[in-house]
Amino acid sequence: MALMMSTDGGEEMMKCVSCKEEYEAEDAGTCRECYEEASETEEELKREIEELKSKINFLRFWTPHRSTTPCFTDVLLLPVDADSGKPLPNSVPVPANKAVLASRSPVFKAMLETEMEESLSGTIRLSDVSYDALRAFVNYLYTAEACLDDDMACNLLILADKYEVKHLKTYCEKFLISKLIWESSLISYSFAHQHNAHNLLDAALSLILDNMDKLSKREEYMELVEKDPRLLVEIYEAYLSKQTNTAAAATTTSGG
Structure with a gap:
């Protein structure tokens, strides 16, 4: 509760419960500066909560309908040269789970639900992506987190756009805008x-x-x-x- 007092001029003053400074008794409890600061903090917390909700939403699995395949099996993601189609030097297949890929990306989902080569072979070949970027991409699909620098943010944004991973795209855009x-x-x-x-x-x-x-x-x-x-x-x-x-x-x- 704020403490009310009077000045010699008869004006009513109050002591702010937050900063303990005196202020004119126009507001209840806190001075205008503390009130505005608290409002900014509240807005910041609301933004953080929305971001967390978005992250939780992203990490939820997609639940297949009963009419579809009950469970996907494992899959390998292989970075390849765009011209030759051969695996990139010093790279190895990155293992993932089809259920995770399908729940995060509409493109992967369509790829894996149909009898496309990727679904039948158990290997998805990705061109125009480095091995490091591919590993970071798969890690993000599982954790919704990535260690970014300018190059990695650009590489992941390209993948996010290509495979329609909106959450990752927004994440990379925010980083690039900040830089x-x-x-x-x-x-x-x-x-x-x-x-x-x-x-x-x-x-x-x-x-x-x-x-x-x-x-x-x-x-x-x-x-x-x-x-x-x-x-x-x-x-x-x-x-x-x-x-x-x-x-x-x-x-x-x-x-x-």
């Missing part, structure tokens, strides 16, 4: 566009639009001019839209 800087924003924008990473795309675009005066001076800009000019068109369209909205808002404010 996003102006110098890498064009590369990140192009990468996000290629792999349908919408959150990363928006974050990179926002950073680019804030630094449009420096855009054409970047080496990556010239590379996009040659390789993928449509992305630059999208950036300039977004910039024009932003300028138009800013001008309209300024006109409305001055008119009011």
Whole structure:
């Protein structure tokens, strides 16, 4: 309970139950600073709870219908060269369980429920993936955790997009957004566009639009001019839209 007191001027003061500082008796129990801090903490806890719920949801097994195969058997994931189809040097098959793969990825589920080569042979061959990234990918399917750096986050995001593992894709996007800087924003924008990473795309675009005066001076800009000019068109369209909205808002404010 807050302690109420009076000042010599007759104003009622209270002592905050949190910080023990005196404040005007407009709120009950805590001063405004402590109240706002508590609200921020509450919001942060809510976000953490939502993330944990999402993680628990992801880790739940998919339960097959009675009409389908009652239980999947083990399977091997093999990283192979995209051109030759041969196993990558210094790599070995990564063991996994079909039930886990099917419950985490709609792509694996479709692959394993039909009489495709992967289902019949017990080996799934994955191209364009390193052995380390594949191991990290399988580990995430079991634990919903991964040790990330920039390269691993990109590699796992590519796998997550290809095999529709949304939880992993969001996880990698959050990491890459936290590392996003102006110098890498064009590369990140192009990468996000290629792999349908919408959150990363928006974050990179926002950073680019804030630094449009420096855009054409970047080496990556010239590379996009040659390789993928449509992305630059999208950036300039977004910039024009932003300028138009800013001008309209300024006109409305001055008119009011």
